[in-house]
Amino acid sequence: MRLEIRHWQLLDAIGKYGSLGAAADAIGVTQPAMSHRLAEAERRLGSAIFEREGRRLKPTPAGQALIQTASSILPELSRAEDEFERTAANASHLVRIGIAEYSAYHWVPGFLKSLAFSREKLQIDFVAAATREAEATLITGKTDIIISPARSENPALDCKTLMEDELVLVTHPNHPLTAKPWIEAQDLVDVDYLTYSLDALPGFEYERFIRPSGIRLPHMQVVEMTDAIVEMIAVDLGVSILSRWALKRSIRQALVAPVSVTKQGLPLTWFIISRKSDRKNEAIKVTAEALQQWFSLNESS
Template identity: 50%
Template structure:
C-alpha cells in the first residue's frame, strides 16, 4: 500500500470537519504539518486529492473516491481493535446504538436497567448522530445497532423485529380533532402542520396518507427534533403526524392527544438493524435480541 494509516485518518478528518484548521486540531498536529501530510500523500499517489475553492479545500473526483474508502474502512478497523482489546482483557463490551427518524429516548433508562441484569458485560453507548443517516452509520461502522421504523431492504443490513406501532395525528390536549374516532387528510388542510423531515420517507404519512388524498396542509414547517415538535404542539401552536411510540411519554402525561389516521389506521413496524457481517455471538446481536425480548415483555 502506498498510503499509511495517518494519511487515511487525514482524509477522514478533513471530510468530516470540513476544513484544514479543525482537521489539524482533531489529529493533534499543526496546520503546516497537515498541509505537508496532504502533499506527501498526493506525491505517493501521483495525483491531487484536493483543489482550492476560495479558502476551503474541495475534493477532486479521485479524492472523493478515496475519501469514501477512508470513511468506510477506518471505523471498521477501529471497531476491530476495540473488539480485540475487549476480548483479550475480558472487559465490558460496548455496543453503540442509534434511533432512526425520531430523537426519542424515553425508553432508554428502563432498557439499560433490564440489559444490565441480563448481560452485565454489555454497555450501551448512545450515538445521537445516527438519527439522520442510520444506514450509512451502520455501513461505516460508527454505530452497531439502529432502532428503525419500517425497513428498506439494504444489502449487508438485516432487521430484527421489535414491536408494532402506528402513525397518529398528535394535537394539543383536548383539540377538536382529538375527539374524532379518526381523521382524513382533508382535516389538515387549514392547520399549522409540523413535519419531522423534509424528505419523503417510504412507508410514512406523506406517501401513505397525505399524497393519496391530493390534499396538502397549507402551513407546513420542518422541525427536525421530536422534543421541539412536542413542545410546539403542547403550546397549542400546531399539530403533526408522528410515531405513537415516539411521543408515548407526552401522551401519558396528557400534554398531548392523538387520533387515528383513517378508519383503519396506519401501522408502523420497528426493527433493530444490524450488519449482516456480525458474528453469531457478537455483542451487537446479543443486545438486539435483548431489545426484542424486552419489547415483547
C-alpha cells in the same frame, strides 16, 4: 528521533539507581548489555550523558535534562499502554445503538436495568447522530444496532421486526380535532402542520395518507427535531403525524393527544437492524436479543 524507548528506560533507571549494575537489575538486563546500551546512546547523541565517579554515574547538565524527560515520558507511555489494553479488552463488549427518525429514549432506563445481570461487561452507548442517516451510521461503524421505523433493503444488513406501532395525529389536548374518532386528510388543510422533513419517506404519512388524498398542506413548517415538534404541539403551535410509541411518555403525561389517522389507522412497524458481518459478535448478538425480548414484553402494542 535518535534514542529508542530502551535508551530512555536506561536513562531513567541510571537516574534512579546511580550505577550501571543497579540499573541493569531494575530493567532486567545484564550489566555488559547495559554498558553497551549507554555507549550506543551517547554515540547517537554525540556527547557524554554521564560522568564516571568510581562505580557511580553522575549525569552531565545536558544528561540531567534527559533523565528528567525520561522520568516524565515513561509513566505517560505506560499509562497509554494500560488505557489501550482496557479499551481493547472492552471493545468487543461495547454496543452502540441508534434510533432512526425519532428521539425516543423513554424506554432506555427500563431496558438497561433488565441487562444488569445478563452480561457483566456489556457497555451500551446511544448515538444521537443516528436519528438521520441511520443506515449510513451502521455501514460506517458509528452504530452497531439501529431501531428504525423503516425496513432496510441493504443486502449487507440484517433487518428483523421489533414491534408494531401506528402513526397518529398529535395535537394539543384541547385542539378541536381531538373530538374526532379519526381524521381524514382534509382535516389538515386549515391547521399548522409541523414536519421534521419535507422528504416523502417510504411508509410514512405523506406517501400513505396525504399524497393519495390529493390535498395540499398550505400551512406546513419544517422543524428538524421531533422533540421540538412535541414541545410546539404542547403549547398549541401546530399538529403533526408521528409514531404513537415514540411519543408514549408525552401522551401519558397529557402534554399532547393522539387521534387515529383514518378509520383503519396507519400501522407502523419498527425494525432492529444490524450488520450481517457482526453475526458472530457476541455482544451485539446478546444486545439485539435483549432488545427483542424487552420490546416484546414491555413496548409492543
